Structures are given as structure tokens and as C-alpha cells.
Amino acid sequence: MLSSIKWPVGYNKIVLDEVDSTMAEANRRKTEILKPTWILAKHQTSGYGRRGRVWSSPWGNFSATLVMGVVDSPVSLAKRSFVAALALFDSLVQVTNRPNLFSLKWPNDVLMNKKKVAGILLESGGSSKNSDLLKIGIGVNLVALPNLSQIENKREMLPISLKDLSFNVSAEDFL
Secondary structure, eight states: OGGGOOOOTTOEEEEESOBSOHHHHHHHHTTTOOSOEEEEESSBSSOBOGGGOBOOOOTTSEEEEEEEOOOBOHHHHHTHHHHHHHHHHHHHHHHHSOGGGEEEETTTEEEETTEEEEEEEEEEEEOSSOEEEEEEEEEEOSSOOOOGGGOSOTTSOOBOOGGGGTOOOOHHHHO
């Protein structure tokens, strides 16, 4: 099923065994990125979510950032979170063939059986009027759950992984 999907023309990818954060790596490489580029980490050691919250990324889960040059206002860029959520929803449906399992918690989470399976983080850089760089960070619990003691807000939704429901996909295949 996934092996038939071709890599999109016009996009680069960088696959790293381990990195502190794919968002931080995107910042370090921003001058060398000339076209939209995915940065995937097989293991991310210091990931973060919204408001700097810890994003735990156990081995085997999906931790990636799409980096792209754009010139747009912060308000327009924020709308891309909705586009990313819809694309992530579609990707999860493609992997599982079970659309009824998933729902969206706007603007940045995908739920599976009403538990958090994925999160999205947008960051942009540039002047206050227009951004010139957009980073879309995506984390998906493919095989493991984050350490529950690392969830700062105990009111957060409980996590779930695809493996919890016997779906198996590698991070590279998911990308």
C-alpha cells in the first residue's frame, strides 16, 4: 500500500538517526534549504510542542518538520495549521483504512479513539509583517506512548499509538 506512493517532486528530505529537535535542526539548516524540505528524525531527544511544552518522542515514533520558504503574513501562515491537520488526518486514514477512528482537535491535534495520536506545531521566521520561513513540525505516536510523567498539563488528552490498535508503519514509510 505505502510502497506505491512516490516521493513528491520538488521536495527534499533529510533523514537523521538522532537529533535534539527537528525544528531546531530546521533552524540550523535554514540557509541551505532552497526548496521545501522534510527533516525526519528516527529519534528526537528534545522535542517540544506549543508554548515550549515537552514533546516526548520515543524510538520508532514519527518526528518530522517540513521547512519551506514563504512570504506571507503571520495570520495567513496560521491557516496552514488547518491544512497540515487535514493532511495528517488523510495520512492516518491512508495507513489504517479506518477513517472512523480519527477526529481533529483544532488547530493542532489529531485524535484516534478520542485520544491524542498526533500533534502539529507551526513556527515562522522573518519580519513582524511578513514571514520568509515556515516550519511545520509533526509528531505521531506510531509505536510508543510518551512517558506520562512528562505530560505537564494533566488535563491533556491521554495519548495513544497506532500500534495500540495493531497498525504497524515505520516513520520513513509514514513520511
